[in-house]
Amino acid sequence: MKKTTLLRSALPLALLGLSACAEPIGDRPEAEETMMPVEPDGGIGDGAEPLPEILGTEIPPALHGRWGLVAADCTSTRGDAKGLINIDAEGIQFYESRAVVDEIADKSATMLSARFAFTGEGQEWTRGMLLSLSDDGSQLERSETGEDAIAEPLIYTKCEPQGDVT
Template sequence: MCAPDEAPTPPEEVELQVLPDDMRGRWGLVDADCERGRADAKGLMVVTARHLTFYESRATLREVEHLGPERVAAEFSYTGEGTTWSQDVSLTLTEDGDRLQRQETGPEAEPVDLTYRRCDGG
């Protein structure tokens, strides 16, 4: 217990784990995916601080295994088309920052290994 003239020690701050700034933005598998306003951009992936958003699904960052400026390995929780599932995802940024590789493994889906290019204007 604290003495009457001492302030209690604040709880330890927990740092929220977020995806690196250089990975955030719009990424396309083909040039057409990067054209804004396209309803058929099925290869577009939008990366925010804690989410990956795709044509018909969205993934939320959960358990982080590795978090660095060029590589992230983590479990993501997906929702889409009325279902939910989890995937282990690895995101690797190329040295020039123009390409982002997404690899997924997990018991609930087929393995994924795709390379995106950064869309102009983020």
């Protein structure tokens, strides 16, 4: 019994002695924090990709509108404007097909790089496209990637707004 009583009384003294060896919290140097870099596009760290919800799935408004490969594409009233495209927030209407945004790879106010899902003439396919606006906003360059992609970029000119026809 004497050993148990001795241990019980020695234990608090031993703990008190150990705590006396530790530095007081106020005397400890502050730990340095390493800040994680944030990239201009909102990504975190070197080479981080933006989160999909940041990119969204809409085509930038500067790219919206009617665009023609030749001037007649913008003015034809006979329905034969095969080089006319109409771009809205969700996709691109071509002469005989429609392409909607499937997955965005990169995007800015005047550029979009994305995979598009196409439908037309009873068929479905996907294709990568890069849409980029000229500095003055009057021309749109469209290039494609993927199977059966157009080899050379196509340059479209912005069509004048159509007046109300009643």
